[in-house]
Amino acid sequence: MKVGVVSFVGRPNVGKSTLLNSLMNLHLAITSRVASTTRNVIQGIYEDEEAQIVFVDTPGIHKPTHKLGSLLNKKAYQNGLDGVDLILFLIDASQGMGKGDLFILNKLKESKVPVFLVLNKIDRMKKEELLRIIDQAKDAFPFQEIIPISALKKDNTDTLLKVIKKTLPEGEKIFEGDELTNVSVRFIMAEFVREKLMERLHDEVPHSVTCSVEAFEEEENLVHIRVLIVVDRENLKKIIIGKQGQMLKEVGRAARKEMESFLGKKVFLETYVKTIEHWRDEEKYFLELGLQDDE
Numbered sequence: 001m002k003v004g005v006v007s008f009v010g011r012p013n014v015g016k017s018t019l020l021n022s023l024m025n026l027h028l029a030i031t032s033r034v035a036s037t038t039r040n041v042i043q044g045i046y047e048d049e050e051a052q053i054v055f056v057d058t059p060g061i062h063k064p065t066h067k068l069g070s071l072l073n074k075k076a077y078q079n080g081l082d083g084v085d086l087i088l089f090l091i092d093a094s095q096g097m098g099k100g101d102l103f104i105l106n107k108l109k110e111s112k113v114p115v116f117l118v119l120n121k122i123d124r125m126k127k128e129e130l131l132r133i134i135d136q137a138k139d140a141f142p143f144q145e146i147i148p149i150s151a152l153k154k155d156n157t158d159t160l161l162k163v164i165k166k167t168l169p170e171g172e173k174i175f176e177g178d179e180l181t182n183v184s185v186r187f188i189m190a191e192f193v194r195e196k197l198m199e200r201l202h203d204e205v206p207h208s209v210t211c212s213v214e215a216f217e218e219e220e221n222l223v224h225i226r227v228l229i230v231v232d233r234e235n236l237k238k239i240i241i242g243k244q245g246q247m248l249k250e251v252g253r254a255a256r257k258e259m260e261s262f263l264g265k266k267v268f269l270e271t272y273v274k275t276i277e278h279w280r281d282e283e284k285y286f287l288e289l290g291l292q293d294d295e
Helices: 016-024 067-081 099-108 127-140 157-167 185-204 234-241 243-263 282-289
Strands: 002-010 042-047 051-057 086-092 115-120 145-148 210-218 222-231 266-275
Touching: 002 016, 002 099, 002 157, 016 042, 016 051, 016 086, 016 115, 016 157, 051 157, 086 099, 086 157, 115 127, 115 157, 127 145, 145 157, 185 210, 185 222, 185 234, 185 243, 222 234, 222 243, 234 243, 234 266, 243 266
Parallel strands: 002 051, 002 086, 086 115, 115 145, 222 266
Antiparallel strands: 042 051, 210 222
16 A cells, blocks of 8 residues: 655645545635635545545745744644655746745755656636746656646646655555544634635635634534634734624624534534733744744
8 A cells, every 4th residue: 555644835825735635525724815715734635445644734825924924834844844744845836936836945955855846726817827837846856746737626636646656665554543634623614704704705714813602512513603703903803793793793604614524514613702901921822823932
């Protein structure tokens, strides 16, 4: 059996989380057009008769402008380059290969494992443009494979999976049983709420917003879930709640649909918003994000 750890590395918003969801055929990682939506390192455990592959979705690597950005980069470097068998370097092919991509490639030169270039979002571009990007990429780095895909439309993702299996070594399973991910169901439920916030409020919602499941009570055909949304200032709380609570209700309805699809049960969802000072101090707030600096 082919076994290995495969990490997704790239700038924010190139489609790493979408690709993870596509390959797993499951909504594990939230997606948004807001940059650096992924904060925690999320593992998807793919298994079939031929292989067991641990996919690692890392936060997008970017030039940090605040503490959260620095912590995101630290996580991405640690988990994207260390202890893996294969690196998938994703770029948004429709945007070409820019300075940010070349910056990451310089880091990847330190790696001793194979690197695939995955050209994502090819559904947004013409074939001539794609061929130009491929030629540019060949000059920039000695990729073992260059594979164009559309993660959103699952175009050519089967080919990507086949080439990954071909590259990974033979080995014993890393995980036993029917595990699909390293993150808890409670974490995924909280992330669904954060995803719907990002979708609706875009640039109005900063990265400091986090969501935490305060209660998760499962019955035979119904799950009661209470999610707390934590923000860093009072005016943002008002934006999320919206006029007469309409925004919060809309976010809750959309998140509940995702939860029901994931859990296969009806969900009764409660959402409410608090500011940091009415919840916990800043240090514990970052710890809740899973991004507390160890140093």
